Amino acid sequence: MGVDYYNILKVSRSATEEDLKKSYKRQAMKWHPDKNRVNNKEAEAKFKQISEAYDVLSDPQKRQIYDLYGEEGLKATEFGAAGPYGNSDSGFLYNPRDAEDIFAEFFGGSSGKSRASHRNGVNGEAGRNQGNNAKPKPKAKAAAIESKLACTLEELYKGARKKLKISRVVPDEFGKPKTVEEILKIDLKPGWKKGTKITFPEKGNQEPGLTPADLIFVVDEKLHAVFKRDGNDLVVHQKISLLEALTGQTFTLTTLDARSITIPVIDIVKPGRELVIQDEGMPISKDPSKRGNLIIKFEVIFPSRLTLEQKSDLKRVLGGAVN
CATH class of the missing domain: 2.60.260.20 (Urease metallochaperone UreE, N-terminal domain)
Known part of the structure; x- marks a missing residue:
């Protein structure tokens, strides 16, 4: 990508316009050549880099091209070079702005003034004393x-x-x-x-x-065919027969990341029972290493009718059952 403008301005790739302005002000005041008389050449180079980074990232069109194609793709357009934005039909020409002009927009002064006038602004903590340098009313x-x-x-x-x-x-x-x-x-x-x-x-x-x-x-x-989200938990409604509810069942479930997990049901499932499986829910956005729970809600399906013989067998089998 060439030069990393985000790193130069010390902002993230999701930085807002306000973030860019705050960071530019800090960096520009720190590296302005008039505040760095000893290492003047280094400061001047840094100052120009900071200004160029702000010029690109504060302009939506330049920033989009930079994010997609990097510094090379952006500056290829300066001379009408071939490329994604470098042809004559692109409607875009990259012309970097003068570093002192950008500085003057923030701290007063104009591009026609001499370096000495900028020096006065910097040495006096330019921009802090508004004086006659009233900022234009924002749109x-x-x-x-x-x-x-x-x-x-x-x-x-x-x-x-x-x-x-x-x-x-x-x-x-x-x-x-x-x-x-x-x-x-x-x-x-x-x-x-x-x-x-x-x-x-x-x-x-x-x-x-x-x-x-x-x-x-x-x-x-979007609605999901199997899972329903409840905060950080995932809920599954599982139907089982009366026989499975009484004798046990093992079933498999495919998770949202395509894993297959086996869920054994050993205890008798009474109507309304829920089975909670720890750490198989949704990731927690503030700490994706942690997860919510998976909650299995059972629905016991009762038979619509029984024969006399089946009723007799159930009475014989369950007659001595305890609660």
């Missing part, structure tokens, strides 16, 4: 858009990656609306529950004068 943000994300119990048990193709409207280079398509990747974590939300900041439509809406996907569980 209002469109309301978030929520959509259900249907997941099987198997996916929520083992974890899975889902790829979703979305279409959204954004302004082109002339300000006219155009529709673009993107592939979003969602990594489901083992044990996630219904209602878990995954947010993609500013991936909604971009309307004039508004910051694009966030896209939010809400986990929903």
